[in-house]
Amino acid sequence: MTRLFYILLAGETVSSFGNNLFDIAIAWYLYDLTKSSLLVGIISGAFNLLVLMNLITGFVADRHVKTQLMRGVDACQMLIMVVAGTIYGQRTITLLPFILILFATRFVGTFFNPAEDTLIPQLVARESLAKANGLNQGCTMVAQMIGMLVGSTLIAWASLVDFMWLNAATFGISLLCVSIVHHQHHEVLATPAASDPQDHWDAGLKYINRTAMLRAICTLALVINLALGPIMSLNVIWVREDLHSTSFVYGVMQVALMIGVILGNVAAAALKIPIKRKMILSLTLVSVSVMGMVALPTVAMTFIMRLLIGLGAGTINVAVFTLIQSTTPTGILGRVNGAMLAASNLALPAGMMLGGLISAVIGVSGVLLVGAIATLLALLGFARVAVPELS
Secondary structure (H helix, E strand, C coil): CCCCHHHHHHHHHHHHHHHHHHHHHHHHHHHHHHCCCCHHHHHHHHHHHHHHHHHHHHHHHHHHHHHHHHHHHHHHHHHHHHHHHHCCCCCCCHHHHHHHHHHHHHHHHCCCCHHHHHHHHHHHHHHHHHHHHHHHHHHHHHHHHHHHHHHHCCCCCCCHHHHHHHHHHHHHHHHHHHHHHHHHHCCCCCCCCCCCCCCCCHHHHHHCCCCCCHHHHHHHHHHHHHHHHHHHHHHHHHHHHCCCCCCCHHHHHHHHHHHHHHHHHHHHCCCCCCCCHHHHHHHHHHHHHHHHHHHHCCHHHHHHHHHHHHHHCCHHHCCCCHHHHHHHHHHHHHHHHHHHHHHCHHHHHHHHHHHHHHHHHHHHHHHHHHHHHHHHHHHHHHHCCCCCCCC
């Protein structure tokens, strides 16, 4: 792998640390501002609808220099954090401005990942893609875990504005690293013919629709995210109301999920079985783990079950990214990556919002149990679906 890839990786790792430092503060302060599991679920779900932007941002990534686009994203996000930190360092932040700040940063951020996923195959040899993707995801997860732990510790004495300034600094470091790559990697964009049928924003969706394997992967991800949606958006309420615990424990639970995802990435390479069987085993593990967490609501049990949930959800991550990058035509790689992100995560905001609504009636534990049972029922239908026997 090239030196430029490692520079890009360093910037992305620092940025992931800052993002997750900020994210854990967001969830905690959002609950303090609303005091409502219903509003937390609805707001979290609404923001995750921004994943649909990847249908457009993938097209933008294909048509523009990737590093230039990524530099613009980092600069905009850093500016938003600086402006917000300056304004709200002098006054109390309320719910509406808080939501607007979150929307602005996350909207801009949707342009980053499709560009990065399309850039990586340009920086490393094809035979090194699996290693590069594994390293990228692994470093990102480690940075997220450290960010969660540091953030959950800082919440006790740092203000939301402090988190904004820290996040701005990490965006600055990412901007510097991407700028170095930009000046040393000279990308040549292919200019499509005016009549080229692939030169449309929906080319990625059409490619997925005619590729059986990618359709199967989208089906898997939709089911997982529908089940995981409430687990992700209501975790802070689970920790505070069901476990009666602290912000540090909340951070530890987030870290447990990430460790599980990393172990799942390792298991994906070691588990030489057809992908359909991987899907079924993964979803079954997620469902059973959620049931175990609800059956015995203790800190230790929640930690173990979230590890297993992450293991199930992360089993095929690296394989999927490498498959897409290895088999997709270069000219539409950004759109395919963006369409896969949008299609596979479409159920996540629905799960978050639905979980928030139902939790007001049956509680968080009831929501998690319903999600686990619904996933097992969905598996009965999925078992009959024909999927190519690839490992």
